[in-house]
Amino acid sequence: MKTPIPVELASGQVLVVGDAMLDQYWFGDVERISPEAPVPVVHVQKREERLGGAANVARNVASLGPRTALLSATGQDEPGRTLMRLLGEAHIEPLVQADARPDFLRQGRRLRHGSHPRKRAGQFLGRGVCRDSVRA
Numbered sequence: 001m002k003t004p005i006p007v008e009l010a011s012g013q014v015l016v017v018g019d020a021m022l023d024q025y026w027f028g029d030v031e032r033i034s035p036e037a038p039v040p041v042v043h044v045q046k047r048e049e050r051l052g053g054a055a056n057v058a059r060n061v062a063s064l065g066p067r068t069a070l071l072s073a074t075g076q077d078e079p080g081r082t083l084m085r086l087l088g089e090a091h092i093e094p095l096v097q098a099d100a101r102p103d104f105l106r107q108g109r110r111l112r113h114g115s116h117p118r119k120r121a122g123q124f125l126g127r128g129v130c131r132d133s134v135r136a
Contacts, residue, residue, distance in 0.1 A: 005064050005065060009064060009065065009066055010064060010065030010066060011065070011066065012066040012067070013066055013067045013068075013069075014058075014061050014066045014067070014068050014069070015068075015069050015070075015071060015095075016054050016057050016058040016061060016068065016069070016070050016071070017054065017070075017071045017072070018053060018054025018057070018071075018072060019053045019054055019072060020051070020052075020053055020054050020055040020070060020072040020073075020074055020083055020096070021051075021052030021053030021054075021055060021056070022049055022050075022051070022052060022055075022079050022082060022083050022086075023049070023050045023051070023052035023056070024047065024048070024049050025047065025048040025049075025050065026042070026044045026046075026047055027044070027045055027046040027047070027048075028042045028043045028044040028045045028046070029042065029043050029045065030042055031043050049082055049086065050086070051083070051086050051087070051090065054070060054072055055070055055072070055083065055086070055087065055092075058070040058087070058090070058092045059090045059092065062090055062091055062092050063090075067093070068091070068092050068093065069092065069093035069094075069095050070087060070092050070093070070094055070095060070096065071095045071096075072094075072095075072096050072097075073096060073097040073098075073099055074096055074097075074098060074099070075098070075099055075100075076098045076099065076100055080098060083096075084096065
């Protein structure tokens with residue numbers, strides 16, 4: 001049974017504030033175990049990039065209908081451009097401070113074999129946001 005979305009929410013405006021992440025999913029088959037260490041060697045067959053962190057929260061809110069904006073920060077590099085493209089596809093207004101440093105992004109990587117998660121790796125590439133770096 002689906003719960004109806006209140007009209008006030010669907011026609012409202014929501015601002016999400018937080019750390020935007022770019023989640024990367026790698027799908028593939030384990031072909032063998034590495035001779036150097038007891039770890040599986042995966043042949044990656046498909047890659048997906050999705051909104052993560054506060055950007056994922058904004059995507060979920062936007063799917064309920066309200067006009068949604070995200071206040072966050074990212075780098076002026078390929079992952080940052082990918083994040084901006086995904087925000088646009090999800091109809092989220094990006095209020096994003098683009099930092100010239102190419103290492104300003106939180107990334108989450110997940111490796112899947114079939115329907116089973118194999119490995120999760122988180123990485124924070126950045127120096128944090130000082131209060132003067134984000135302007136409203």
